[in-house]
Amino acid sequence: MTELFAICSTWEVDDASARGFVLAKRDEAGAITRWPILVTRKGNNFYGFENACPHEGGRLDTVPGEFLDEDGNFLTCGRHNAQFDLDTGHCFIGPCQGKALxxxxxxxxxxxxxxxxxxxxDEDGMDIDDPNAVPEVMITGD
Ligand code: FES
Known part of the structure; x- marks a missing residue:
């Protein structure tokens, strides 16, 4: 049986959009670290990416939750304006052009x-700067 961790419901991510979450992940040494991720949607397909720009490694959303360019077509990094496809995470313009999320x-x-x-x-005890970005992580079984 594979343990699944529910991030959110499908209806909570709008089509042609993105939503960010900050999860708590255990590293190989057992230490708990923050793990910002984002989920994008194109039609009824959903895609997950680490919320880390391949250019300098920081979060894409310099303003929490703002991931899209002005026209709402692509993921964009708020630091140096790299743009990424919503479905592949491929960077097609910007300082990390040719790389991918x-x-x-x-x-x-x-x-x-x-x-x-x-x-x-569990994120209990973590110092989360952006509590609105933290989902309730539920464990479901198959
Ligand atoms: S850190 Fe994202 S484009 Fe530079």
Whole structure:
């Protein structure tokens, strides 16, 4: 049985849009670190990426939750305006042109967008700057 971690419901991510989350992940040494991710949607397809720009490694959203360019067509990094495809995470313009966001496989389970195979930790006790960006992480079974 694969343990799934529900991030949110599919209806909570609008079509042609993106939504960010800050999860708590356990590293190989057992330490808990913040793990900002984002979920994008094109039609009924959902894509997960680490929220880390391949240029300098920081979050794309310099303003929390703002991921899209002015026209709302592409992911954009608020630092130096690199732009990325919503579905592939490929950077087609900007200082990291030709690179891509790190993809995170998602599983859609009964209307929920889920992660599998990731050692997530409870976020209790973490100092989260942006509490609105932290989802309730539920464990569901298959
Ligand atoms: S850090 Fe994202 S474009 Fe420079």
């Amino acid at each position: 790190t993809a995170i496989p998602l599983i859609i389970d009964d209307g929920d967008i889920c992660l599998a195979g990731v050692d997530l930790a």
